[in-house]
Amino acid sequence: xxxxxxxxNRNNNNNSSSSKVLLVVVDGLLYSLTQQPGPLRxxxxxxSLSPDLxxxxxxxxxxxxxxxxxxxxxxxxxxxxxxxxxNLLVPETxxxxxxxxxxxxxxxxxxxxxxxxxxxxxxxxxFYGGDSTIPTSLGGVGLDSSDIADKERAxxxxxxxxxxxxxxxxxxxxFSDVDLQGxxxxxxxxxxxxxxxxxxxxxxxxxxxALFSAVDDSTTVIVVSDHGHVMRGGHGGIDPALRQVPxxxxxxxxxxxxxxxxxxxxxxxxxxxxxxxxxxxxxxxSSQPIIVSNLDVSVTVCALLGIPVPRQSLGRFVDLAFDHVxxxxxxxxxxxxxxxxxxxxxxxxxxxxxxxxxxxxxxxxLSVDQADEQSxxxxxxxxxxxxxxxxxxxxxxxxxxxxxxxxxxNFQIARNLAVSTIIAAGIxxxxxxxxxxxxxxxxRSVVRPPPSxxxxxxxxRSDxxxxxxYQRYRRANMxxxxxxxxxxxxxxxxxxxxxxxxxxxxxxxxxDSTVIHTPQVLARFVLVTLLPALVLAFLLTRALHVxxxxxxxxxxxxxxxxxxxxxxxxxxxxxxxxxLSRYYLMLMMALSWLILAILQxxxxxxxxxIFRVHFISENQWAMRFRVLCVQFMSVPLTLSSIIIVAxxxxxxx
Numbered sequence: 001x002x003x004x005x006x007x008x009n010r011n012n013n014n015n016s017s018s019s020k021v022l023l024v025v026v027d028g029l030l031y032s033l034t035q036q037p038g039p040l041r042x043x044x045x046x047x048s049l050s051p052d053l054x055x056x057x058x059x060x061x062x063x064x065x066x067x068x069x070x071x072x073x074x075x076x077x078x079x080x081x082x083x084x085x086x087n088l089l090v091p092e093t094x095x096x097x098x099x100x101x102x103x104x105x106x107x108x109x110x111x112x113x114x115x116x117x118x119x120x121x122x123x124x125x126x127f128y129g130g131d132s133t134i135p136t137s138l139g140g141v142g143l144d145s146s147d148i149a150d151k152e153r154a155x156x157x158x159x160x161x162x163x164x165x166x167x168x169x170x171x172x173x174x175f176s177d178v179d180l181q182g183x184x185x186x187x188x189x190x191x192x193x194x195x196x197x198x199x200x201x202x203x204x205x206x207x208x209x210a211l212f213s214a215v216d217d218s219t220t221v222i223v224v225s226d227h228g229h230v231m232r233g234g235h236g237g238i239d240p241a242l243r244q245v246p247x248x249x250x251x252x253x254x255x256x257x258x259x260x261x262x263x264x265x266x267x268x269x270x271x272x273x274x275x276x277x278x279x280x281x282x283x284x285x286s287s288q289p290i291i292v293s294n295l296d297v298s299v300t301v302c303a304l305l306g307i308p309v310p311r312q313s314l315g316r317f318v319d320l321a322f323d324h325v326x327x328x329x330x331x332x333x334x335x336x337x338x339x340x341x342x343x344x345x346x347x348x349x350x351x352x353x354x355x356x357x358x359x360x361x362x363x364x365x366l367s368v369d370q371a372d373e374q375s376x377x378x379x380x381x382x383x384x385x386x387x388x389x390x391x392x393x394x395x396x397x398x399x400x401x402x403x404x405x406x407x408x409x410n411f412q413i414a415r416n417l418a419v420s421t422i423i424a425a426g427i428x429x430x431x432x433x434x435x436x437x438x439x440x441x442x443x444r445s446v447v448r449p450p451p452s453x454x455x456x457x458x459x460x461r462s463d464x465x466x467x468x469x470y471q472r473y474r475r476a477n478m479x480x481x482x483x484x485x486x487x488x489x490x491x492x493x494x495x496x497x498x499x500x501x502x503x504x505x506x507x508x509x510x511x512d513s514t515v516i517h518t519p520q521v522l523a524r525f526v527l528v529t530l531l532p533a534l535v536l537a538f539l540l541t542r543a544l545h546v547x548x549x550x551x552x553x554x555x556x557x558x559x560x561x562x563x564x565x566x567x568x569x570x571x572x573x574x575x576x577x578x579x580l581s582r583y584y585l586m587l588m589m590a591l592s593w594l595i596l597a598i599l600q601x602x603x604x605x606x607x608x609x610i611f612r613v614h615f616i617s618e619n620q621w622a623m624r625f626r627v628l629c630v631q632f633m634s635v636p637l638t639l640s641s642i643i644i645v646a647x648x649x650x651x652x653x
Contacts, residue, residue, distance in 0.1 A: 020219040021304050022157070023098075023172045023297070024211065025073065025113070026204050027066060028179025028235070029225035030187070031057050031244040038198070039205040044248065049212060054256045054320055056247040056290045058297075060227050062621045063513070064235045064242035066179070069226035069294060070117055074098055076298035076313025080616045092122050096310040098301050099124035102170050105307045110167075112156045113174025132156045136176050144184040145196070146177040147203055154207045161214040169305060173211075175204055179229075183518050186233035191507055197229075212250055220304050220321065223248035224297055232507030234517030237625075238618050239510050247292055249321040256320065265388040266319030267395075268292065292318050303334045309341050314401070316394060328383050335390035340368055342397040349401060353408045360400055364389040409615040416601035416611050424594040431590055440576070441583050445474040446481055480580035487540045488588040488637070491533075495633045498532045513625040529632045537636035541644060544581045548572045586641040592634055600627045 033040050034055055044055055061072045061079055067087045068079040074097040075082065084090055099121040102109040111118050111125060112132040118125060134156070138149040157173045181200045185192040208223060215221055225245035227235045235242045249256060268290055295315035302309045304322050309315075317338060326334070343363070350357055365371040377383035435441045500511055508515050516525045550571040572578050603620050605611035613620075 018169065018218060019304050019306065020169045021171075021301050022161075022211065022215060022219055022221045023170070023301060024208070024221065024223045025070070025117075025172065025174045026178055026208075026223060026225050027114075027174065027176045028182045028227060028229055029201065029204070029245060030228040030241060031225075031246045032228075032241065033201055034246050034248075039202045040208075043205050043209055043212075049250065051257045052252055052254050053248065053250040056249075056292050056318070056320070058224060058245050058247035059291055059293050060225075060243040060245050061294060062238065062243070062616050062618060064227040064237060064239075066226050067116060067120070070120055071095070073224060073226065073294050073297045074121060074310075076295045076310050076315040078295060078314060078616070080614055081312060081314075085616075087116070090116075090120070093120050095312045097121055097124070098170065098298050098305075098310065101302055101307045101310060102305065105305075107169045107305065107307065108167060109170035109172075110160070111172045111174070112153045113172065114176055117172075117174045136180065144180065145200075146180050147200065150175045150177045150204070150207065154210065158210060158214055161211070161219075170301070175207065178204055182229035182233045182235070184233070186231065186507070187229050188231035188507075191232050197233075215250075215252065217252045220249065220251045220254075220325075222297065222301065222321070223250075224294065226294075230508065230510075230514055234508070234514040234521075236517050237510055237512030237514035238622050239512070239514065242514070245294070247294075247297075247318065249318070251321075251325060254325050265384060265391055266323055267316045267391060269319050269323050290320075299338060303338075306330060306334075308337050311341055312345065313341065314345070314398070316398070328380060332377060332383050332386055335387050335394075336371065339365070339390040339393050339397075340371075342394050342401075346397050346401050346404075350404060353404060355404045355408060357400065357404050357407075360396055363396060364393045405615060409613060409617075412611070412613045412615075413602050416605055416613065417598065419611070420598045420601040420605065424598055427594060428591065431587060435583060435587060439583055441480075441580055442473065442477050445470070445477050476577055476580055477584075480577065480584040483544065484581055484584040484588045487543065487585065488592060491536050491540055491637055492592075492630065492633065494536055495529075495533050496630070499528055499629065499633075502528045510622075511626055511629075512622045526632075529629055530636065533633045533636040537640040540637070541585070541640045544585065545572065545578060548574045548578055582641070582645045586645050589634065589638045589641045593631075593638070596627055596631055596634065599623070 034044060035041065043049065044053060060069050063079065063085055065085075065087050067090050068082070068084045071082045071084045071090075071093055072078055075093060075095040077095050079085055082093060082095055084093075097120075099109050099111075103124045108126060109124070110132060111121070112134060114136055115133040118133045132153075134149045134152050136146040136149050138146070138152060153173060153175060157171065160168060160171060178197065178200045181192070181197040185194065185196050187197045189195050189198075211221060224247050227243070228241045228245055229235055230237075230239050230241060293315060295313060296318050297315065299309040299313050299315040300318045300321050303317050303319075303326075317334070323331075343359070343366070347359065349355075350359075359366065377386050432443050436443050503511075503515055516522050550573050601611075603613045603624050
């Protein structure tokens, strides 16, 4: 339940003094472009805008993809809560959002942009005119540009802003061409020969300038991005540039750019903030930028509109956006709503995770009734003191939430590692038993020293013959074991080396999912992952056989190739050694899969969808993709080892 009463604002839509929000999402825009000389920086530092404009650095969520971060922007919930980890087949979110809260408060809201974006909140948009989505492909199928679509989206927004009756207190505009140019061509001119990414940024800068000029004094414009791009083009991974995006807030006549205008206290306006969070009045300021989270966008928008915050949000107010343009009593109510929303979220999280943690005793209030009884500010100083209590309470709640989250994540990972290791150990024991029982392989001879025989004259000749046979048999097993171990180790090492060398050569410096940022480049990923593995699986498998291959009776070129390379109807000098090597190779690949299963247990169980780890961290996200790559690489040699065992050495003479 919200502490802000739900109310009908429909009659206030024509009131020019009511607060309105225009939320602009420029897809794929790098924060670094706001710091570099260029049209975007020139716009943000222009004398006509800078007194009323504020630029901050914002942190996007992992995975650094569009739809997961769109959901985070609208709901304030990270992907580990929303469950959205990709761009495809994402249904409408069931979480609370700024659009749902606007609908509950009977505030009209609208959206123009990609149909994917509207799909997240489809049911909360008005049936007539609220959904003004425009496909990216507008202007021609197959175009590597959505600039035509973006211009049409801008026309829709400007048309709405041109109405005197201000039909939408909340409107979202999504522009996608910057992202599309990053995908198709890259960012750096080294890869993007036409410089289309920077041209797209310049085009969006012109649109932003038009939007800033069109809004009235009661409209706050918030400009954000969902993710960045690596210089080669692409996103989805852990590169810092992918998660550093801009947060721009502008309101005409608000003095947002005036550092001395902030009243505080707040999450980002408190005078006690460290130098790393000191507000900078312009993008070129030498001080470190304030770093907000994209989880903060939804609650800040709700604070500007005067409606309750989304109930699953982990965000805090970017109070710089409304601190000195909101009446003090309204500010108290907004901070109170945020505090009790976080308190309810923490209580639910503790219950869901079955944590033994209890609500901290140092919180200012544990119930709304307690707050109502003890916190009725009589003076301005009392009001600021109460806001400070709520700010400290929210920060404390989020600290406890983080502790519970981390402890739950560590428990889930430890549980999965332990159970996976036990299961893997059981499978290994079973495999060794089966090899020892139903094949001619003798695993025990590798680790067990040979029995000693006395050199006395009482020792029979047969004892020495048996001893000699055992030693030869033991050496054959050891030779097969260590040769197949070396082959498997070389196989993985060469495959991983080739993979990283290829992608490093085309501009990707980090081994993560950025390399498959669009379906069009998926074929390249499959080719680089599987083709070297297929070739190596064939060559290394043949390497087990070549030393023991007998020369063919007729030494023609074709027969030499067919025997030595292809292994067609080959004859072997030591079929027993070939037999052992084949079974040991299959054993090594089985062990490889078990090791990979243990490694993947840090984010899922040895059996998918059981004992999942629901939390996402940077190292874990990168590890997911790397384990997946190695699993792909394992397929060719695994199939090869099974096939050569199925053929059997007895098929050759």
